[in-house]
Amino acid sequence: MLALPLSWPLEGRRVVLIGTGDWLARKLTLLRRTPARLSVFTPDDEAEYEGITPERRWPTVEELSDASFVIVAFEDRVLAERGTELVRAAHRPLNVVDNPDLGDFHIPAIIDRGPLSIGVATGGTAPVLARETRRRIEAAIPPSETQLADFALRLSPHLRALLPNVDERRRFWEGVLDSEAASLARQGRIDEALEIALAHAREPGPRRGVVHLVGAGPGDPELLTLKALRLLSEADVIVYDRLVGDSIMDLARRDAERFYVGKARSNHSVPQDQIHALLVEQARLGKRVVRLKGGDPFVFGRGGEEVEALKAAGIEVHITPGITAALGCAASTAVPLTHRDHAQSVSFITGHAKDGDFEHNPLALDWQRLAAQNHTLVVYMGIHTAQTISDKLTEHGRAPDTPVLVVENGTRPDESRTLTCLSELPQTLRSLPPKGPALLIIGEVAALYQTTHTHRAVADLMRIA
Template sequence: MDVLQLPPSDRNAAPARMAPLAKLPVFWALEGKRVIVAGGSDAAAWKAELLAACGAHVHVYADELSESFADLIARSADSGEGRFVHHDALWSQQSFEGAAIAVADCTDDKAAAIFHEAGCKAGVPVNIIDNPKYCQFQFGSIVNRSPVVVAISTDGAAPILAQAIRRRIETLLPPSLKSWASLAHTIRDKVNARISPGAPRRAFWERFVDRAFGPEPGAGTERDLLSSAERLETTAKTSTGRVTLVGAGPGDAELLTLKAVRALQAADVILFDDLVSDEVLELARREAKRMLVGKRGGRASCSQEDINAMMVSLAKAGKRVVRLKSGDPMIFGRAGEEIACLEKEGILVDIVPGITSASAMAARLGVSLTHRDHAQAVRFVTGHSRSGHLPDNLDWRNLAEAATTTIFYMGGRTAGQIQTRLRAAGMSGRTPTVVVGAITRANESRWVGTLDGLADAVSSIGVDNPVLIGVGSVFSKARQNTETSPDTLPFIERRAV
């Protein structure tokens, strides 16, 4: 497959580097292993029960047990599980022999330090309950849909926050997920025997996941899944890949749709614009190849023809390609040209809309773009033609109507022309106007004022970041929300989001 050479960029085409982690999340197999718990408190009992639930043989060292701990050990013995061995004595160095991990509830730092030192000497990882500085590992807050297990850690800084996150996740993961995960475990080897590694196998499991968040699997589910696996293997040998145009929104990763995240997680290759934020790319599949193809501020970049050819070439090689565009792909994103090119080549195209910058700006300013007291129409207008100037065919008299809200995209470098043309078309210089740079990002900047101050405002904000200009009486609300007195207008507000 011929791959086009990309222009130099300051963002690596390889998968993004893992961001720093406070702790390494590890899921530890303890089935049949010897573990020790020192202490007979309720807190120690909870940790002992957790370890026993993982199939460990729990040796408890305590000369006195709380009522709940004693009851736990008794119930385990009565049920025949026999997961607990109670040693009616305090721990010693010999207690660590053959242990996989050790947990203790210590009364003070001195006792914790002694237990920690003994564990280190024996080569056994140690956890001291509620004493992070003597812990070599920590227990997270757990969402249990075993074999699906989710653990949340705040590195000991905010256990209440971890519990709140767990409650949120609990509402997202249906109880039926447990049955689907068990089914996945059962059929994995059968599926692998039927489907070749790579895209076909991943496609099967993506379809599996779509069903896993629905009703419980029925009696015929396994048979149906294995039949679909055989069909996928047959069609995969002659299949072409597909391209998905995905809207990345204005920058804030939390504004992505769920469908956009799923597309990023399924991609083999991601062709992304320069304006797509690192936070959005962080949500993509780790193994996906990432290729910067965007244009911005006159920097070296791929031509549209190169981007089209690249998508065609990758899709014909069987790749699942995501064309990741800032904002919404169908608004000033040249999506029409890309769709036409792909359809001409017989390549399937999906489109995932995104939050366009105008909507994000309205939300940030608390402004309704079509507030019925001010505007009966809203227009999105490009402030940048192919030549780098304002488009020649704009109807400025129409744009200057008082009952219209107008949002200019990519108008930073033409702000002075926009101001002049609107004034010449009859718009009042006192018309409320806003300018927002780097909307929703950490370096977001705003200006709120009137049309007469537009050119100077953009000069102050700068055009290194994407600039959005809003003109219309609806923005009088934004002015009232931010000014402290009439004399403060216009002003520039730069703030961290």
């Protein structure tokens, strides 16, 4: 972080602007949306500024002495330096438009939603990038958030009187922003929203805990759903597994309590029944719990077992799906799981049995169906049982030269891919054992990886040439 984003209160404060032309006009447009008292000086400039009558001269040092801060906005670097010297003599905080080396602070690209404002800054190094990032964020924040921010502004002083404890207020805000009151506020019915919210604040009742089973996706944090991101920012407690990387945990609420319950083959750091007990215990304490699982909770994530345990304990539980590893790896490698010419169906299986003895009791899978031609088979957790998988498929009619793509750490920066065939799969994995989570894509579509990979390589060479 090159600079620290700050919020500068302007109610009743004086801001001085010194500049000319469009550079000055743009800053005036921004600051006129604030409650600041504006003083404008524009030496040797005949331009008119809507709603503002500027002093057509340089200010004196004394005229800057009570300014909260000063903005110098000249296209001419020499004039900008002269303005800088003047402000330095007055010892006031300074922003110099498009000359960050001369000033004390930068003004970020701003998303304005009434009392809610969001600044996007790059430390003054890339303002165009900041504006483009602002545009993307702005598209994701509906205009109705302005009404919600007005509601929050009007509610806040009442809450300070009703709920003097900071933690109580925080918990109340977390609940009210996802409630009927917030829905009414977004519709502009703020008086009704305030009535409901204040009634709840006066008689809050016991706080009920809740558990959210949330899919973290295959690894790339940009593949998180918007809902997953919101729940991570609201969680009191996060219970996460081995497949959830640091880049995703960095997006979670900073002060949330975190429990690592990762599992690896033959190494369950926390047994499943203890995970159930932990989720129930934390929810009964009235906490908002996020059970964060790699991929999707309901695709080989034992989410079904956890839902059953939570419902049996009377705990409210909600599911937020994630992009499962099969879909993430298919997209990352440009290998379609279905294709009109190569595969008209797809199956997902796990290579790990509940009792850990997949080799001798491989879940009574329908190997005849799984071995069908023009059918894609995706195997989760199949690295250590690849010999059994290869034997069973070839035994039931799958060709030994059927392509297999092994994708390790799919969608992550350290993703690796190995293309082999069904008969050579066990030896390939023994010679190049994956160190991270890996997925097997078995079927005719896997050969498309070689085609797309070759096309990409040729395209890269052409760009270099």
